Amino acid sequence: MDSVPLVSATATAESGTVSRSGSSVSSLSSSSSLSDLLSTFTAGVGSRTSARGAHPRGTASVLTSTVNLTNTIVGGGMLALPFAVKSAGLVLAVALLVAVMITTAFSVGLLVEAGKSTRAPLFTDLTAATLGRKWVPVVQISVILQSYGTCIGYYIIIADMIQPLLAELWPGGSFFTSRAWVGLLALAVTGPLVDEAIHAVLDSAYYIGGPQVAQFETEFSEYITGEDGHCAGCSNGTDAILLALEALGVGEGDEVITQANTYCATVFSITRTGAKAVLVDVDAETMMMDASQIESKITANTKVIMPVHLYGHSADMDAVMDIAKRHNLLVVEDASQAHGCTWRGQKVGSFGDAAAFSMYPGKNLGGYGDAGAIIAKDTAIIEKIKILRNMGQKVKYHHECVGYNHRLDTLQAAVLSVRLRHLDAWNSRRKELAARYIAGLNAVEGLTLPTWDPATVDPVWHLFVLRVGSAEKRDSVLKALQGAGIGVGVHYPISVNKTGAYADEFKDSSYPITEAAAVGMISIPIHPDLTDDDQDYIIEQVKAALA
Ligand SMILES: Cc1ncc(COP(=O)(O)O)c(C=O)c1O
Numbered sequence: 319m320d321s322v323p324l325v326s327a328t329a330t331a332e333s334g335t336v337s338r339s340g341s342s343v344s345s346l347s348s349s350s351s352l353s354d355l356l357s358t359f360t361a362g363v364g365s366r367t368s369a370r371g372a373h374p375r376g377t378a379s380v381l382t383s384t385v386n387l388t389n390t391i392v393g394g395g396m397l398a399l400p401f402a403v404k405s406a407g408l409v410l411a412v413a414l415l416v417a418v419m420i421t422t423a424f425s426v427g428l429l430v431e432a433g434k435s436t437r438a439p440l441f442t443d444l445t446a447a448t449l450g451r452k453w454v455p456v457v458q459i460s461v462i463l464q465s466y467g468t469c470i471g472y473y474i475i476i477a478d479m480i481q482p483l484l485a486e487l488w489p490g491g492s493f494f495t496s497r498a499w500v501g502l503l504a505l506a507v508t509g510p511l512v513d514e515a516i517h518a519v520l521d522s523a524y525y526i527g528g529p530q531v532a533q534f535e536t537e538f539s540e541y542i543t544g545e546d547g548h549c550a551g552c553s554n555g556t557d558a559i560l561l562a563l564e565a566l567g568v569g570e571g572d573e574v575i576t577q578a579n580t581y582c583a584t585v586f587s588i589t590r591t592g593a594k595a596v597l598v599d600v601d602a603e604t605m606m607m608d609a610s611q612i613e614s615k616i617t618a619n620t621k622v623i624m625p626v627h628l629y630g631h632s633a634d635m636d637a638v639m640d641i642a643k644r645h646n647l648l649v650v651e652d653a654s655q656a657h658g659c660t661w662r663g664q665k666v667g668s669f670g671d672a673a674a675f676s677m678y679p680g681k682n683l684g685g686y687g688d689a690g691a692i693i694a695k696d697t698a699i700i701e702k703i704k705i706l707r708n709m710g711q712k713v714k715y716h717h718e719c720v721g722y723n724h725r726l727d728t729l730q731a732a733v734l735s736v737r738l739r740h741l742d743a744w745n746s747r748r749k750e751l752a753a754r755y756i757a758g759l760n761a762v763e764g765l766t767l768p769t770w771d772p773a774t775v776d777p778v779w780h781l782f783v784l785r786v787g788s789a790e791k792r793d794s795v796l797k798a799l800q801g802a803g804i805g806v807g808v809h810y811p812i813s814v815n816k817t818g819a820y821a822d823e824f825k826d827s828s829y830p831i832t833e834a835a836a837v838g839m840i841s842i843p844i845h846p847d848l849t850d851d852d853q854d855y856i857i858e859q860v861k862a863a864l865a
Pocket residue numbers: 554555556557580581583584626652654655675676677678688689690
């Protein structure tokens with residue numbers, strides 16, 4: 319069997335490859351075909367901006383555009399032809415089809431000529447040049463509506479046709495009636511949506527701070543908190559923690575209490591602010607922050623408690639919020655691994671004064687590159703972060719404070735908006751897979767499975783972490799699974815207090831549960847693209863490795 323990756327392949331499966339192979343879907347989107355054609359013909363006329371000049375679509379050939387147009391007409395004709403022939407008769411139907419082709423070709427010719435004479439490479443530019451700027455939104459809205467209409471149309475066509483077709487072809491059921499295959503077909507429709515979003519950014523050439531950033535911030539804010547205004551996008555999860563702490567006034571002389579069992583970025587970002595990181599161990603069962611250790615670490619300098627919702631689970635937010643309230647401390651959640659996870663039905667990331675999310679590609683909500691976001695209760699903190707992340711400026715060249723270049727990339731924002739719509743479905747699949755792992759592995763001796771309290775936590779299973787005990791056992795199981803082509807990982811092999819970066823800082827402290835976990839843990843694949851068959855194979859191999 320093929321090797322099974324540890325992290326989700328969704329990012330690549332949803333990329334342009336899908337839409338490019340699904341040529342009938344993309345070629346039938348006439349709006350993009352026409353703008354391709356138009357930009358092709360006008361590319362030689364004189365590209366007005368260097369950003370557009372670098373646009374890959376400007377290099378398409380006349381031949382490509384002609385084939386694309388013909389494909390569009392023939393594709394549209396294929397759907398309509400049977401009806402036309404039946405109701406109008408063969409001769410009239412063919413005559414109508416030819417008339418449609420001539421009208422379309424004439425319209426395209428007109429557009430090309432208009433494009434050449436006005437030197438406008440895009441529909442929007444052409445509208446501005448011929449009708450005036452105030453008509454541009456009308457064109458934009460109609461293109462958006464048409465694109466949405468096309469996507470919805472294809473969803474309906476697929477849904478209507480797939481069931482009877484599959485049932486007829488494979489009456490007893492087969493791979494082609496399986497969930498994995500139907501999922502792939504759905505991706506063939508979703509892929510173009512991501513493509514469409516990316517092309518919208520490319521067409522606008524608004525690569526920094528485009529409207530897609532604000533749109534994603536609104537959507538993610540509503541997803542986590544139920545309200546707009548509480549999100550600022552940024553460059554990655556590490557910077558999200560740094561910006562949140564800095565905006566809350568954390569710096570030199572302050573202490574931030576977090577946990578030893580976490581990714582290094584949590585602690586790096588604390589110490590980057592100039593504050594001191596104070597670590598507590600994790601709970602031996604849940605592997606989340608051991609809240610019973612927090613109070614003994616509080617000093618006059620303590621300013622923040624930072625729980626980390628590791629592996630897609632939640633820290634004990636009742637305990638953390640209670641301690642913070644009694645000691646008048648701020649709470650900043652590191653929710654980088656837990657997009658959509660809830661504690662008592664409330665999304666993690668909405669409890670504290672602020673929360674940081676990583677949108678690294680392998681995360682439950684991942685971009686097509688580095689990305690991150692901060693959620694904050696107080697909208698003034700969000701405004702402060704928006705200034706900090708953008709070179710300390712709100713108005714260009716008016717630098718109110720020493721800032722960073724930690725902005726969210728417009729392309730990533732566009733991709734994340736589309737992917738956010740799938741997050742709940744992907745998390746549901748992760749939950750299904752976790753339940754199947756638990757059913758398949760709970761009787762295996764020498765194996766500790768993830769533990770959580772379902773009365774409080776609804777995990778979203780960023781990782782599925784097994785504990786096998788000793789370092790020797792861990793290494794032998796790792797080797798066996800890798801040998802079987804399974805992508806495994808260790809989160810994390812060296813506890814943060816023992817990394818070289820903090821060799822001096824924590825040399826007198828120990829965190830026995832975290833340190834034992836570091837040598838005895840294995841993460842096995844869990845991601846929405848994992849099929850039942852692949853998972854059964856993994857379960858079999860884990861059992862064999864531990865036998
Ligand atoms: C718990 C935690 N915090 C912070 C980060 C940092 O996020 P990024 O890689 O996007 O900088 C990660 C990323 O893996 C993480 O898992």
